[in-house]
Amino acid sequence: MHRILYKETLGPDITLYRLHAPDVAAYRKPGQFVLMRICDEGERIPITLADVNRDEGSITLIIQSVGKTTLKLAQMEVGDSIPDIAGPLGVPTHIENVGHVVCVGGGIGTAPLYPVAKAMKEAGNRITSVLGARSENLLILEDRMRAVSDKIVITTDDGSKGKKGLVTDAISELVEQGEKFDQCICMGPPVMMKFVCLLTKKLDIPTMVSLNPIMVDGTGMCGGCRVTVGGKTKFACVDGPEFDGHKVDFDEMMARLNTYKSYEKVALEHYSEETGCRLEASLKGGAE
Amino acid sequence: MNTAERLKIPPTSMPEQDPKERINNVKEVPLGYTPEMAMVEAQRCLQCKTPFCIEGCPVGIDIPGFIRAIEQGDFSQGVHVLKQRNLLPAVCGRVCPQEEQCQAVCVIGKAKKDPCKAVMIGKLEMFLADWERKQGVYATPPEVTKTHKKVAVIGGGPAGLTVAGDLIKYGHDVTVYEAFHKAGGVLVYGIPEFRLPKAIVQAEVDYLEKLGVKFRYNFIVGKTAPVAKIVEENDTVFIGTGAGLPRFMRVEGENFLGVLSANEYLTRANLMKAYTFPQSDTPIVKGRTVITVGGGNVAMDCARTALRMGAERSLIVYRRAEEQMPARLEEIHHAREEGVEFHLLNNPVRLLGNEAGWITGAELIRMELGKPDASGRRRPIAVEGSEYVMDTDILIVAIGNSPNPLVPSSYPELDVTNWGGVIVNEVTGQTSVPGVFAGGDIVLGAATVILAMGHGRRAARAMNLYLSTGRWADLEESLDLCRAEVH
Numbered sequence A: 001m002h003r004i005l006y007k008e009t010l011g012p013d014i015t016l017y018r019l020h021a022p023d024v025a026a027y028r029k030p031g032q033f034v035l036m037r038i039c040d041e042g043e044r045i046p047i048t049l050a051d052v053n054r055d056e057g058s059i060t061l062i063i064q065s066v067g068k069t070t071l072k073l074a075q076m077e078v079g080d081s082i083p084d085i086a087g088p089l090g091v092p093t094h095i096e097n098v099g100h101v102v103c104v105g106g107g108i109g110t111a112p113l114y115p116v117a118k119a120m121k122e123a124g125n126r127i128t129s130v131l132g133a134r135s136e137n138l139l140i141l142e143d144r145m146r147a148v149s150d151k152i153v154i155t156t157d158d159g160s161k162g163k164k165g166l167v168t169d170a171i172s173e174l175v176e177q178g179e180k181f182d183q184c185i186c187m188g189p190p191v192m193m194k195f196v197c198l199l200t201k202k203l204d205i206p207t208m209v210s211l212n213p214i215m216v217d218g219t220g221m222c223g224g225c226r227v228t229v230g231g232k233t234k235f236a237c238v239d240g241p242e243f244d245g246h247k248v249d250f251d252e253m254m255a256r257l258n259t260y261k262s263y264e265k266v267a268l269e270h271y272s273e274e275t276g277c278r279l280e281a282s283l284k285g286g287a288e
Numbered sequence B: 001m002n003t004a005e006r007l008k009i010p011p012t013s014m015p016e017q018d019p020k021e022r023i024n025n026v027k028e029v030p031l032g033y034t035p036e037m038a039m040v041e042a043q044r045c046l047q048c049k050t051p052f053c054i055e056g057c058p059v060g061i062d063i064p065g066f067i068r069a070i071e072q073g074d075f076s077q078g079v080h081v082l083k084q085r086n087l088l089p090a091v092c093g094r095v096c097p098q099e100e101q102c103q104a105v106c107v108i109g110k111a112k113k114d115p116c117k118a119v120m121i122g123k124l125e126m127f128l129a130d131w132e133r134k135q136g137v138y139a140t141p142p143e144v145t146k147t148h149k150k151v152a153v154i155g156g157g158p159a160g161l162t163v164a165g166d167l168i169k170y171g172h173d174v175t176v177y178e179a180f181h182k183a184g185g186v187l188v189y190g191i192p193e194f195r196l197p198k199a200i201v202q203a204e205v206d207y208l209e210k211l212g213v214k215f216r217y218n219f220i221v222g223k224t225a226p227v228a229k230i231v232e233e234n235d236t237v238f239i240g241t242g243a244g245l246p247r248f249m250r251v252e253g254e255n256f257l258g259v260l261s262a263n264e265y266l267t268r269a270n271l272m273k274a275y276t277f278p279q280s281d282t283p284i285v286k287g288r289t290v291i292t293v294g295g296g297n298v299a300m301d302c303a304r305t306a307l308r309m310g311a312e313r314s315l316i317v318y319r320r321a322e323e324q325m326p327a328r329l330e331e332i333h334h335a336r337e338e339g340v341e342f343h344l345l346n347n348p349v350r351l352l353g354n355e356a357g358w359i360t361g362a363e364l365i366r367m368e369l370g371k372p373d374a375s376g377r378r379r380p381i382a383v384e385g386s387e388y389v390m391d392t393d394i395l396i397v398a399i400g401n402s403p404n405p406l407v408p409s410s411y412p413e414l415d416v417t418n419w420g421g422v423i424v425n426e427v428t429g430q431t432s433v434p435g436v437f438a439g440g441d442i443v444l445g446a447a448t449v450i451l452a453m454g455h456g457r458r459a460a461r462a463m464n465l466y467l468s469t470g471r472w473a474d475l476e477e478s479l480d481l482c483r484a485e486v487h
Helices: A022-027 A067-074 A107-120 A142-150 A166-174 A190-202 A250-256 A263-286 B002-007 B033-042 B052-056 B063-071 B077-085 B088-094 B107-114 B119-133 B158-169 B198-211 B227-233 B262-269 B297-308 B329-338 B451-470 B477-485
Strands: A004-013 A014-020 A033-037 A045-048 A052-054 A060-066 A086-090 A101-106 A126-133 A153-155 A182-188 A208-212 A226-229 A232-235 A242-244 B150-154 B173-177 B214-216 B234-239 B259-261 B288-291 B313-318 B342-344 B345-353 B359-372 B378-380 B389-392 B394-397 B437-438
Touching: A022 A052, A022 A060, A022 A086, A033 A060, A045 A060, A045 B052, A060 A067, A060 A107, A060 A226, A067 A263, A101 A107, A101 A166, A101 A190, A107 A126, A107 A142, A107 A208, A126 A166, A126 B119, A153 A166, A153 B198, A166 A190, A166 B313, A182 A190, A190 A208, A226 A242, A226 A250, B033 B063, B033 B119, B033 B342, B052 B063, B063 B077, B063 B119, B077 B088, B077 B119, B088 B119, B088 B451, B119 B198, B150 B158, B150 B227, B158 B173, B158 B198, B158 B234, B158 B451, B234 B451, B259 B262, B262 B297, B262 B345, B262 B394, B288 B297, B297 B313, B297 B329, B297 B394, B313 B345, B345 B378, B359 B394, B437 B451, B451 B477
Parallel strands: A101 A126, A101 A182, A126 A153, A182 A208, B150 B173, B150 B234, B173 B214, B234 B437, B259 B394, B288 B313, B288 B394, B313 B342
Antiparallel strands: A004 A014, A014 A060, A033 A045, A033 A086, A052 A060, A208 A242, A226 A232, B345 B359, B359 B378, B359 B389
């Protein structure tokens, strides 16, 4: 069992959890993820690790509530326990001093980006970070990213913070200003990664992306997470989750993410009915 | 009763759920023998002086011994005999290919020229195991002196569970490292509930826990901790991580939505209980038409699961003919009874999809059989120009699995074959690394539960000898000496 040690709301439906998981913390490296199952009848969902603390034996996850499992998780409080966390999984990020790295984070994608940016900084790279979000309140980990960056640019779709616009605009602008990037590391919504990759390909900047497709086991057994990279089928769980962004077939990946969309809606409806019933039951109990 | 009288008794068929009814539920298909049925069936056994059936069993169960006990109505004695050699009789009674093993060499079966008319050894085994479980009291094994030798078993499938069960009985300190949140391996993620109820597997795992076996769940050796660390911290290690790497067809369109591996389909349905969705949280794709590609037991499991998930048509597409299908006759029979359609001598050449990326159909090509290939089966050859399209909503790829590369790839000291199987001494299960043994599908590629258990049994014996003597280079010879001393 994995006790919730700390919980903090970072934005609307965005929550940071610190969980007791010494086995996962012990050998985890930046770029890796876990699979978690939050209750007995629960599904297994892949979540990228935002941080670990080996002394405490804890891991940090930042999760946006979008479906039944993540909503249910958000109801859990400090002291509650999560039954299953398996990991760390996936191939760790290749950390090396390449010179100047531009770290691009979109929305919740900044969570897995942070440990990678930090490790790249520690390896001696100059780090320029570009963080994008739809709006100021959806921007996360700005302070932490600032601490590991030599330069930071914030963009929001609505202009509520930083520059109004997309991360791609900011990257283009930096390049126009004469910044030379030796590598780009990009983590965020698939559509953002797709457009960043289109741009960096034009700019000839090698780009690494972290993919988060549907997974069941996370050990290469089910093949649900297959993605086409350079014309070849890869399993994101064991071959990734990081790949050469210029080779990833993003359109196929985005389509595959929709496989269970109609089912997720059913699950959510069932959940709200279920919790509605429970609420009624407790009200009735209170009246008696 | 004399031999002639015994020979006259017809095989006792086991009652089953009606096919029309059972495709609407996930309950077990065979309903089990009553004690009376079992006792009648037991009378068919001739109690041969040289029992070939024992040799036919990969774990060497005293088959005439437990059948005699059934005939005499002494079921607890039967259980006792059975469990001396097989820790998981409820599982094996259900999933072993008896018609290729014990029943294939049974004298009665030979007399009737059909292993399916031999003494129903598997069904009797299932009867005894179920009888014991229904009593609710498991025989407690005698207390053993603790050796304080540490054993790590990597992978909680049939091979690993057998090793754990055997070594705990010798008094060793056994820990099973399991990647999933439940133990059982293919028994819990692969084989469907209607063929092997999960409560039965859980009961067997609970029994091992009661004997003192420790289970570490969600522990992926090679990721959660390096293989080398596990090897270092234990006196001996068994690798039984199975054949968990699905093969795909490598045809165009294989990444369309609605195309999935048998592993994914079955894991969602079984381990994650998608058949109760949305009560359980894991969904499974549903469709009116489901094609399963493949001809083995796993393919039958998928096709039959699809019916239970509401498919109106469930089709098997297989490139060879029925005689070449690796699936057990019983599985093919059950699938056909339930309405699965067989499209044999057909092979997908590409998959078709719509704009949203969902599969809409499979282009199949007709095949004919040529000369036998390396596997001894006649090689299927495509009939040029015979392509046609079959519409489908879902396509499941059930064409086999390769050994899971996770442990070998993170532990280069371990010698593997060019297809990824861990290389072992066949008698002892010793790998290229002293102190490390392996067995089951990680060695064989996708095989059977009982072969994995046979590997586990042999490895456990060698591991025990290794733990007590420290011998490695001449372990096989020492094992022979031990055996000679016993006889």
